[in-house]
Amino acid sequence: MSDPTATQDLIKGADEPAASPVAVRGGQRSLWRDTWDILKRRKIFWISLVMLVVFLLMAAFPSLFTHKDPEYATLAKSMELPSADAWFGYDLQGRDVYARAVYGARTSIIVGVLATLATVLLGGLTGVLAAYFGRWLDAIISRVGEMFLGLPYVLGAIIILGTVAPAQSNPGKATIMAVVIIVLALLGWPILMRIARSAVIQAKHQDYVQAARALGAGPLRIIFKHLLPNSLAPILVYSTITIGSYIGAEATLSLLGIGLRSPVISWGIAIADHASYIRTAPHAMFFPAGFLSLCVLTFVMLGEAVRDALDPKLR
Numbered sequence: 001m002s003d004p005t006a007t008q009d010l011i012k013g014a015d016e017p018a019a020s021p022v023a024v025r026g027g028q029r030s031l032w033r034d035t036w037d038i039l040k041r042r043k044i045f046w047i048s049l050v051m052l053v054v055f056l057l058m059a060a061f062p063s064l065f066t067h068k069d070p071e072y073a074t075l076a077k078s079m080e081l082p083s084a085d086a087w088f089g090y091d092l093q094g095r096d097v098y099a100r101a102v103y104g105a106r107t108s109i110i111v112g113v114l115a116t117l118a119t120v121l122l123g124g125l126t127g128v129l130a131a132y133f134g135r136w137l138d139a140i141i142s143r144v145g146e147m148f149l150g151l152p153y154v155l156g157a158i159i160i161l162g163t164v165a166p167a168q169s170n171p172g173k174a175t176i177m178a179v180v181i182i183v184l185a186l187l188g189w190p191i192l193m194r195i196a197r198s199a200v201i202q203a204k205h206q207d208y209v210q211a212a213r214a215l216g217a218g219p220l221r222i223i224f225k226h227l228l229p230n231s232l233a234p235i236l237v238y239s240t241i242t243i244g245s246y247i248g249a250e251a252t253l254s255l256l257g258i259g260l261r262s263p264v265i266s267w268g269i270a271i272a273d274h275a276s277y278i279r280t281a282p283h284a285m286f287f288p289a290g291f292l293s294l295c296v297l298t299f300v301m302l303g304e305a306v307r308d309a310l311d312p313k314l315r
Contacts, residue, residue: 038309045309048301055295059106068099070265079281088287091274100270101288107266108295111181112247116239118185119192124235126189127196128223132204138197145190154252156187161258173264180259184246195238199231206230237307244299251292267292 039045058065074094082089088097130141148156160183203209209226217225247267253259254268255275262269270288278285 035306035309039305042305042309044301045305048298048305051294051298052302055105055109055298058102059109062102062106065102066096066099068096070095070099070103072096079277079284081281082283089281089283091270091284092277092281097270097284097287100265101267101291103265104267104270104288105291105295107177107260107264108247108250108268108292109243111177111184111250111260111266112243112299114177115181115184115188115246115250116243118181119188119242120235120239122185123189123192124196127193127198128200128227128231130193131197131200132219132223132227141193142197145193148187148190151187153187153249154256157183157249157253158256158258160186161253176260176264180250180253184249188242188246192235192238192242195234196231199234200227203227203230233310237303237310240306241300241303244296244303247292247299248296267295 072095074090077086077090077094078092080086080090080094086096086098088101091097091100126141126145130138161179204222204227209222212222212226250259250266251268251271254261254266255272257272260266260269267288271285271292274281274284
């Protein structure tokens with residue numbers, strides 16, 4: 001999924017003293033203000049941001065990019081090459097490849113974003129609880145996370161999707177997407193848990209946490225008022241990169257025939273449907289794959305830019 005080196009850097013970076021992300025009165029600098037000052041001077045940040053805006057507009061308002069129906073098929077145009085009438089040509093069923101690539105952005109991005117949110121909620125919550133309470137709870141959560149980390153990602157997805165996915169029935173689009181999102185989150189939460197745990201362990205020994213505890217603040221107030229705001233930096237960076245990773249993972253699972261299925265439209269399905277025609281009609285797979293690669297690259301570049309800006313070693 002994500003780069004192991006980048007993940008290790010995030011875990012190590014979480015051990016650095018955390019600066020408060022809350023802006024301080026009197027003109028003092030804050031973590032997020034310093035981060036923005038660094039980001040706005042980086043070309044890679046603006047390039048990735050522009051690309052992200054384009055993909056988000058494509059996902060939210062596909063009609064701005066094409067007026068054609070992605071489901072309309074004309075068998076007489078099956079596998080026709082790109083032309084002025086169809087910029088990306090037609091697929092096996094005679095559907096416009098460009099229209100399907102545009103409409104496929106919505107499903108792929110939704111799966112990536114929702115799977116990342118589920119991972120953050122599950123991994124972040126368990127990581128915070130393990131770090132704050134420690135002892136037996138930390139041991140149990142850590143051991144369970146190690147069990148999931150020891151399971152190969154694709155093999156785990158094949159086992160889970162092959163067991164729980166409704167293969168015999170004809171599920172709706174929402175059901176198909178929900179199953180894939182849950183599987184991605186279940187297999188991806190341990191890394192986020194370790195990052196959140198490492199950040200909270202370092203933050204809970206800071207003076208402001210000790211002062212809040214001495215003043216009688218309860219666990220919930222300490223966690224949400226003091227620990228989480230000062231542990232968001234590594235979680236935010238990893239989450240940004242993870243969105244791109246999950247988009248690629250969805251395409252991989254669809255290519256293997258265990259991910260999204262028709263009637264859903266996504267880049268992964270478009271690639272899977274025409275992978276066997278790569279020699280005779282490469283355009284039907286090349287263009288959706290190009291959209292997929294650019295989208296994944298966008299989130300990776302954005303995450304890398306944010307990570308470099310938040311890294312205390314580079315300040």
